[in-house]
Each structure stands twice: as C-alpha cells, then as structure tokens.
Amino acid sequence: MIDHVANRCIQLIAKSKNLAPETITLDTTFDSLNIDSLDKINLSFEVEEAFAIVIPDDALSSLKTVGDVVRGVEKLLQETPAPPPAVN
Amino acid sequence: MRISSVGTAYPPHRYPQAEITKALAQRWEGKMEEPRILNRLHANCGVDFRNLVFPLEAYPSLVGFGQTNTAWIAAAVELGQQAVTRALEAAGITAADISAIFFASVTGIASPTIDARLINLMPFPVNVKRTPIFGLGCVAGAAGIARAADYVRAFPDQIALLLSVELCSLTWQDDDQSIANLISTGLFADGAAAVVVAGANSKLANTQRPSPRILDTRSTFYRDTQHVMGWTIGDLGFKIVLSPDVPKVVNDNLLSDVQGFLSHNNLQLSDISSYIFHSGGPKVLEAMETCLSLPPDALAPSWKSLREVGNLSAASVLAVLEDYLVNNPGKPGTYSILAAMGPAFCSELVLLQW
Numbered sequence: 001m002i003d004h005v006a007n008r009c010i011q012l013i014a015k016s017k018n019l020a021p022e023t024i025t026l027d028t029t030f031d032s033l034n035i036d037s038l039d040k041i042n043l044s045f046e047v048e049e050a051f052a053i054v055i056p057d058d059a060l061s062s063l064k065t066v067g068d069v070v071r072g073v074e075k076l077l078q079e080t081p082a083p084p085p086a087v088n
Numbered sequence: 089m090r091i092s093s094v095g096t097a098y099p100p101h102r103y104p105q106a107e108i109t110k111a112l113a114q115r116w117e118g119k120m121e122e123p124r125i126l127n128r129l130h131a132n133c134g135v136d137f138r139n140l141v142f143p144l145e146a147y148p149s150l151v152g153f154g155q156t157n158t159a160w161i162a163a164a165v166e167l168g169q170q171a172v173t174r175a176l177e178a179a180g181i182t183a184a185d186i187s188a189i190f191f192a193s194v195t196g197i198a199s200p201t202i203d204a205r206l207i208n209l210m211p212f213p214v215n216v217k218r219t220p221i222f223g224l225g226c227v228a229g230a231a232g233i234a235r236a237a238d239y240v241r242a243f244p245d246q247i248a249l250l251l252s253v254e255l256c257s258l259t260w261q262d263d264d265q266s267i268a269n270l271i272s273t274g275l276f277a278d279g280a281a282a283v284v285v286a287g288a289n290s291k292l293a294n295t296q297r298p299s300p301r302i303l304d305t306r307s308t309f310y311r312d313t314q315h316v317m318g319w320t321i322g323d324l325g326f327k328i329v330l331s332p333d334v335p336k337v338v339n340d341n342l343l344s345d346v347q348g349f350l351s352h353n354n355l356q357l358s359d360i361s362s363y364i365f366h367s368g369g370p371k372v373l374e375a376m377e378t379c380l381s382l383p384p385d386a387l388a389p390s391w392k393s394l395r396e397v398g399n400l401s402a403a404s405v406l407a408v409l410e411d412y413l414v415n416n417p418g419k420p421g422t423y424s425i426l427a428a429m430g431p432a433f434c435s436e437l438v439l440l441q442w
Contacts, residue, residue, distance in 0.1 A: 057128050
C-alpha cells in the first residue's frame, strides 16, 4: 500500500513533468520520466518545502527511482526533531 | 606499437569541491536567481577534490580572454613540461629520443604552440615533427593516442609523444550563470598528461614494463550533434556549450560503436578485461556502464579519477590509463578498450593488448 509520503512524492513528481500520478510507481526511474539533473534539483526544493526537511546537497546523485526519494524523505522525517509544542 | 608510459602533472592549488563551490557562490553573489542550484549541482558532480592553477582568491582578478589566455600559456608550459618529464623518465628515455609530438588542448591557444615552447626548454631533436591539435575537447586524449599510433605505424622505428594540457579553470565565465556553466565549473579541473607511444621496431619495443600494444583504433563522427558540446567563443573567451543530451548520445551510440570495432578485430565484449574510459561525469559514466552492460566496478578507476581530480577534459582518460599502467596492468594477453567522447559529437576507441 502506498502511504502518505509516497503519495505526496508521486504528486510532486507528476506535477513537475505534467504527468498523471497513476502512471508513476515506486519503481519508476527518473530516466524513464526524462528527469535530468536540473529537474531533480528543482524537485528537491519542492520536496523540502512539502515535508519541511533539508535534503543534503550531495544526496541527489544516488536517487534513481521514485522509491529512492520516498525512502530518503521517510529517513529524513525520522531524523528531523518534532517541532516544539505551541505555547499559549 | 605500444604505450610505453604515461606521466601526469597537476597544479599545486588543491581544494575540496565544497570550497570551490563556496568561492564561486561568493563571486557570483547576486547574479544567480537560485544560488542553491549551484551547491546542489556541484555536490552531485561526483567530484571530491580538484587542482587549480591559481589559488581561488586569484581568479576574480583574471579579466578577459587576453589575460586568462596569457596565464594559460605560462601555466601550460610549466605543467606540460612536468608531465612530459615524468612520461619520459617512466619510459627510460629522454626528449632526444622523440621523433613526433602531438599536443592537444581545448582550454587555451598559442602560437608558437605549447609543444614548440617545450622544445626550447627540453632537448628534443630540432627535426621533431609537431602536430598541435585544438578543438577535440575531451576526446583528444584517446584521439591523440590514435594519431600517435598512426605515426609510429608509418615509422615503426620511431617514438612519438602525446601531450594534453587542460586548464579548465581558466575558462570560468563571470557573466554566464547558465546551468551548463554551473555544471562545468563544478566538473572540470586542471591537469596535464603525456604519453610515450613507441613503434614496433623502436628501442622501447621489447621493454619489460607493462606496456600494452595498440592493436587498432577507430574514430566515429555522429552527424548533426554539434549542439551537444563545445565552446561559444567570444570577447571574454570560451563559454561552455553542454547539453543534457550527452548521456543520451552515449546511450544511442557507444554499444554499436564498440561492437562494430571489436567485430572488426574478431573480438566481442566478453573478450575485454578492462575499460579505460574518460571520466566525463556521473551521467556519462553511468550511461557507459548501462549501455555496455558492464559489471559493477568495471569503471572504478574512472570514477576514482573523477572523485580525486575532476574531469580534466582530454587528460582524464590518460590519467586513468596511468592508473592502470602503474597500479593495475592487465594480465599478459588480455584486452582493454580505451575510449573517450567529445565535441562534434564523436568517439575514439583504442584497442589494447597487454
């Protein structure tokens, strides 16, 4: 089952290439979507904003599939400290 | 005919990739719409360190083509002499033993050319034949070996020398914040390499050192691909042309080129024990690995060269060749392919037997 993180990543990728999200799976490669280095970088900015995370600058070259992105985001979300509780 | 030796030389100013990125980000502050793109492009070039001819703080004072090209000539002579000296020493000969020099570069111009200036500094014979080559770009390392091989095939008792000097940092453009230039400033670096190519009847013909025989060479021109890579040459010097299509051109052509070349020599891919490939960049190396279905680590020396010194244009494949000669020579009788691609777009293949 595709979870929230995967769904959101797929939506962002689909939007960036004007594709239907249904055509993208976790196994879809960036090469097959014609996503080049610059596309990947622009996408990384959108993913950072969507999940409030910071992707290491050197992480992108190892990302070959949509699943790689999802796993990377999940790992960064686990490492990111929860925001402090709101103070009234 | 054989490759008897390779000598490399690198300029003294060695920097981690992140330090170069930081210096360029400061230099171009206010010029880039999205400065984070520079950091991410540079961090994903597969490059950890690069050597530069000048300290980073000196580059902003180099303004215009005349000043940078004058700096290129001085540095190219110095670095070229170091590379030639190392290659000659490794082969156990002197400049006096060389009958022909092939000099290749695409990062600066001079007349008299750099090879001529070296003849005034080293004891080359006055009758040495000179062939300066400009414009082949990254392919010139492999093409230079091929042309030197053509020469010693015609004159088998003679020895030829190839010298490649590429000072890519002297082509950095302050007014170009295009993606191509951002990638170029993250990928390319400075270095020189010289190769001694010995004729079959020369004094180096029966050396005991690892010195692969050159069995065959092949040049292949890809029509109508001149947009893929090259320079736009203007008042400020060389401005990079670098298309995202480079990996696609590799994917579309390399396998058929290599298969046709090997078939012509009654060989097939499974006969090749090592691949001495130009360290073009992560995308190019991945495309080479994919289209030839290479086993993991088949291009490890190329990846290593990219990480340690960046893409040296024509000198890169020669640096990888040096690594094979010194650290990992093939077993006697095994075959290697040396290959590079570059502006035109085109490829050069060299079949070696150890």
